[in-house]
Amino acid sequence: MSSVLVVQEARADGKSRFFQESLAAGRILAGLTGLPLEAAAIGNPNSSVLAEFSGPPPAAAHAVQHPLLETYTSDGYVLAFEQLIRKLQPAFVVFPHSYQVRDFVPRLAARFGKGLIGDVTAIEAGPTFVRQLFQGRVNGMYRDAGDGPCFISIQSGAFPPDSATAGATTIHPFVPEMIAAQIRTHPGEPFRASARTVDLGSAQAIVAVGRGIKEEANMPLVRDLAAALGAELAASRPICDNGWLPMERQVGSSGQTVAPKLYLAAGISGAIQHLVGMKGSQCIVAINKDPDAPIFEVADYGIAADLFEVIPALTEAIKAAR
Amino acid sequence: MKIIVAMKQVPAPDAQIRIDAAGRWIDESGLQWALNESDAYALEEALQQKEKHGGEVVAVCAGPERVGSTIREALAKGADRAIHIDCDDLASRDALGIARLLAAAIQPESPDLILTGLQSEDLGLGQTGVILAELLGLPHATLILHVEKTESGLRVKRELEEGWFQNVELPIPAVLTIQSGGNKLRYATLMGIKRAKTKEVRRIAAASLAAAAAPVVLLDRIALPQKQKTTQMLSGSPQEAAAALVEKLKFEARAL
Numbered sequence: 082m083s084s085v086l087v088v089q090e091a092r093a094d095g096k097s098r099f100f101q102e103s104l105a106a107g108r109i110l111a112g113l114t115g116l117p118l119e120a121a122a123i124g125n126p127n128s129s130v131l132a133e134f135s136g137p138p139p140a141a142a143h144a145v146q147h148p149l150l151e152t153y154t155s156d157g158y159v160l161a162f163e164q165l166i167r168k169l170q171p172a173f174v175v176f177p178h179s180y181q182v183r184d185f186v187p188r189l190a191a192r193f194g195k196g197l198i199g200d201v202t203a204i205e206a207g208p209t210f211v212r213q214l215f216q217g218r219v220n221g222m223y224r225d226a227g228d229g230p231c232f233i234s235i236q237s238g239a240f241p242p243d244s245a246t247a248g249a250t251t252i253h254p255f256v257p258e259m260i261a262a263q264i265r266t267h268p269g270e271p272f273r274a275s276a277r278t279v280d281l282g283s284a285q286a287i288v289a290v291g292r293g294i295k296e297e298a299n300m301p302l303v304r305d306l307a308a309a310l311g312a313e314l315a316a317s318r319p320i321c322d323n324g325w326l327p328m329e330r331q332v333g334s335s336g337q338t339v340a341p342k343l344y345l346a347a348g349i350s351g352a353i354q355h356l357v358g359m360k361g362s363q364c365i366v367a368i369n370k371d372p373d374a375p376i377f378e379v380a381d382y383g384i385a386a387d388l389f390e391v392i393p394a395l396t397e398a399i400k401a402a403r
Numbered sequence: 404m405k406i407i408v409a410m411k412q413v414p415a416p417d418a419q420i421r422i423d424a425a426g427r428w429i430d431e432s433g434l435q436w437a438l439n440e441s442d443a444y445a446l447e448e449a450l451q452q453k454e455k456h457g458g459e460v461v462a463v464c465a466g467p468e469r470v471g472s473t474i475r476e477a478l479a480k481g482a483d484r485a486i487h488i489d490c491d492d493l494a495s496r497d498a499l500g501i502a503r504l505l506a507a508a509i510q511p512e513s514p515d516l517i518l519t520g521l522q523s524e525d526l527g528l529g530q531t532g533v534i535l536a537e538l539l540g541l542p543h544a545t546l547i548l549h550v551e552k553t554e555s556g557l558r559v560k561r562e563l564e565e566g567w568f569q570n571v572e573l574p575i576p577a578v579l580t581i582q583s584g585g586n587k588l589r590y591a592t593l594m595g596i597k598r599a600k601t602k603e604v605r606r607i608a609a610a611s612l613a614a615a616a617a618p619v620v621l622l623d624r625i626a627l628p629q630k631q632k633t634t635q636m637l638s639g640s641p642q643e644a645a646a647a648l649v650e651k652l653k654f655e656a657r658a659l
């Protein structure tokens with residue numbers, strides 16, 4: 082039976098919000114196509130992953146289990162989902178666009194001669210899938226062609242979960258066939274970098290700097306502004322990659338998530354991987370010379386001008402106001 | 404180790420992006436181009452592996468005439484030779500199509516290691532390397548910051564979400580997608596730039612690679628995103644804008 086199959090990611094921390102968002106996206110697709118909704122996850126049928134759904138529960142859920150799937154590997158997950166998809170023959174397979182999904186789903190899709198329409202932000206009639214291009218400066222409208230399942234992954238935060246809690250559904254166990262020799266990568270335990278010396282998470286105010294600062298020699302400009310504001314200094318990834326600030330001051334999907342009272346972003350374009358780490362801030366100020374920079378989409382106040390002119394003026398104005 | 408590095412040329416980070424008249428793609432005329440950032444880190448990792456273990460670094464780049472400048476940059480930084488897959492229609496190919504081209508060009512080289520960037524800055528797919536591994540039947544690992552050769556293959560450091568990492572062991576040949584920031588990037592030296600001129604660049608017409616297939620993911624059109632949030636834009640001279648912002652922060656947002 083053809084369906085919209087929504088896949089839950091097995092997570093050690095049991096976070097399920099992203100799954101509920103994937104379900105919300107799946108429901109849109111089910112609505113557009115008239116197909117039933119189903120869910121799947123790696124794990125024990127008795128575990129909580131598939132036990133509770135927000136919004137109307139799917140028609141069925143599939144618990145994929147095998148001892149070789151206890152630790153995530155791309156080879157193992159591709160083998161397992163390949164078999165599940167061949168059995169269920171869904172028309173659409175929906176994933177959360179997580180690091181794990183990025184690691185194995187392109188490979189899974191290629192096995193079906195298909196592509197992954199990844200990091201989708203909206204689903205429209207057609208179905209047409211919207212995803213960002215050029216680091217969020219342009220939207221692309223995509224369509225799946227060819228036979229077989231259409232694979233999509235959705236951007237975190239783009240599909241608000243259904244808030245009404247509803248019941249459970251029938252859970253079908255599925256045991257894929259695989260042997261240890263088919264798994265070529267051997268992952269170790271996750272670890273964190275050395276202990277953090279700053280906790281940006283508890284900062285009241287943050288001044289974050291991006292590639293617009295151009296050179297390390299210009300860093301004092303933002304240091305002075307941070308000092309005047311009594312703010313912590315943070316940065317986008319390229320600044321930390323260059324070693325201009327330590328890694329622990331990076332904000333975003335691979336850095337820290339912050340929610341200060343005031344977040345001032347200077348020379349940061351607003352790529353999604355940065356936004357996920359700071360869009361929960363109470364008041365966001367963006368300074369960027371490009372008036373179309375995506376950072377303005379999340380900003381409360383914006384100054385579209387050269388940071389080298391605005392920041393010194395702002396530092397002075399703040400000093401005077403205090 | 405024989406290492407292949409897949410490198411893509413993308414619009415420079417500061418380039419002005421304009422949508423073309425048909426709304427199908429961007430207007431590429433007069434655009435500034437640059438090497439994709441994570442690919443620069445992939446090249447750096449390849450060069451460091453070669454310095455440690457010997458071997459050869461081969462850059463592979465698919466694109467039109469203009470990508471010649473990116474290929475020269477790779478050769479000037481130390482790649483030994485390059486393969487230029489000549490095609491004028493990159494934008495109309497999907498990730499599977501690009502990966503098929505790259506796979507067809509790479510297969511006869513029988514490399515020990517294939518490195519790609521983790522994601523292209525223009526399309527933001529983050530897929531080409533992973534698909535390439537599937538097409539070549541090789542194991543892969545993504546988001547790699549550090550590569551170490553072991554007796555049986557590789558030990559790599561992989562980035563996870565929110566500041567977590569993981570070591571992964573895998574046999575070679577393998578495909579790795581490289582995350583930015585693992586190494587310090589080198590600059591091309593004058594000597595390197597001079598030497599690059601004598602290095603081999605093999606051009607292969609995309610049409611000659613048995614990799615043609617209709618795209619399975621189609622880009623119908625592109626558009627500017629619609630604004631959802633109303634940002635209060637503060638204008639005037641830098642001093643006026645700064646003063647206005649301080650006022651707002653103090654009395655409206657109460658964030659000062």
Ligand SMILES: Cc1cc2nc3c(=O)[nH]c(=O)nc-3n(C[C@H](O)[C@H](O)[C@H](O)COP(=O)(O)OP(=O)(O)OC[C@H]3O[C@@H](n4cnc5c(N)ncnc54)[C@H](O)[C@@H]3O)c2cc1C
Pocket residue numbers: 216290291292293294316317318319320331332333334335336337347348349350351352353354355358368369370371374386387388389416417521522
């Ligand atoms: C898997 C993955 C994880 C990632 N994790 C993170 C993460 O945790 N955190 C993160 O930040 N990024 C992360 N990234 C990278 C992210 O995609 C972007 O590349 C990055 O955030 C861009 O940084 P930026 O805005 O500083 O630089 P750019 O995108 O280059 O933007 C620079 C901005 O400065 C502006 N500017 C230039 N000159 C001036 C001037 N004189 N005055 C004012 N403005 C100026 C420009 O208009 C531009 O908007 C990740 C990427 C991937 C693929």
Ligand SMILES: Nc1ncnc2c1ncn2[C@@H]1O[C@H](COP(=O)(O)O)[C@@H](O)[C@H]1O
Pocket residue numbers: 409410411412439441442463464465466493498501518519520521522523524526527528529530531532
């Ligand atoms: N046209 C191309 N030529 C060479 N390498 C490419 C090309 N397109 C993508 N790649 C490689 O694949 C990586 C991921 O690209 P993408 O899947 O588009 O995000 C890039 O960082 C490059 O290393």
